[in-house]
Amino acid sequence: MQGLFSNFKIQINENIYLKDPESSKLGKKIIDHSILLIDEIGFEHFTFKKLADKIGSTESSIYRYFENKHQLLVYLTDWYWSWMEYKLVFNTHNMSNPSSKLELALEIVTMAPEKDENFSHINEVVLGSIVISEFSKSYLTKEVDQENKEGYFATFKRLVGRVAQFITEVNPQYPHPRSLVSTVIQGALHQQYSKAHLPSLTDFNDNKELVDFYKQLVLTQINA
Template sequence: MKNLQVNITIDPALYTKNPESSELGRKIVSHSILMMDTLGFESFTFKKLGTAIGSNESSVYRYFESKHALLVYLTSWYWSWIEYKLVFSTLNVPSSTEKLRKAIALITNKVEEDNSFSYINEILLNKIIIAESSKAYHTKDVDQENEKGYYKTYKRVVQRISDMVIEVNPTFAFPHMLISTVIEGAHHQRYFSQHLPALTDAEDDKNTIVNFYTDLVLKTIAI
């Protein structure tokens, strides 16, 4: 996939001006990822971002109305990218179980940089998703934002993999609960392995997190 140039399309409701339409917009996105990873979402501001990219704060607001909107955009971009990889990796897999295995590996494995997108560092973006993405929907406005479609890419990924669960076991009653639990749980385990290792058994060299969640899903849905 390294030589394949892919366009990730983001719903226009998530931005004021499409950041992919200009060099400044792409710079805003790429530097926001670097700064959120370094500073954390709370300490990140548009003023600091403007200084870092040699522009002013108002230029950032032309693309995003708030840093929350920017975080929602980054979250949506990430899940759109995961969806593209999910479709690509399972397209010609005839076995339902093997397709599900690949899907679980994708959502629980460590992220590698994808050179199809020159201005996005997917490794750092994944770290932001793990540490900060819950702040995109843990908000008082979540219901209104959900109605506007702010979280639909994440929901589409969960739906696609839930459909794979049903392919393996059509009688399983809780596919969405299972897959959303796997995604959020894997993120917690990645975070714990880096910061609170006493809370996990994760060992990167043994692919522990992928193996744990693959085993968990297949045993849970076993007929």
């Protein structure tokens, strides 16, 4: 089964970048170190100048790849959701039981990420913490409608659609599968953030508790 996806390459909407970072060593270095730097200092304090100093390059070289840091954040979050989609397809493509498939899908999209050796230049664990903290900043902007038309958020929407389809397979009569899935995924991000920073806003102490909560929530809702 591993061979089926051994040559898989995550594809990012080309409207998001000026030059594909995957096309050069510098581009991969920009992505790798931007993840580490954003995690270290936060997106608000992150600048291309600081990134250039970190990688021993120039601001102008980074601007050849991305128009601004918002575009870079959209790239990173799109990469993350593409990776989630890859994991979802890889792990469920051979499953026939709709309920089991849905439970595994919910586990994948709500659990804090682990390192994936298939993508050596990306630290998925650190990227996951960035998505938990910063994902909403990628779309809560005045430009969201235009960026949506250009496909900036197509991967996330497709991921939601895949899990929603699993819900429909379990219960074809359930009327709100996409709303439920998007609520669960974004709610899980907020709960992960609260667990790390605002613990009085959550009852979860570990990832298993959180995942089990969302599984129970979804299955109870769609079978009510």
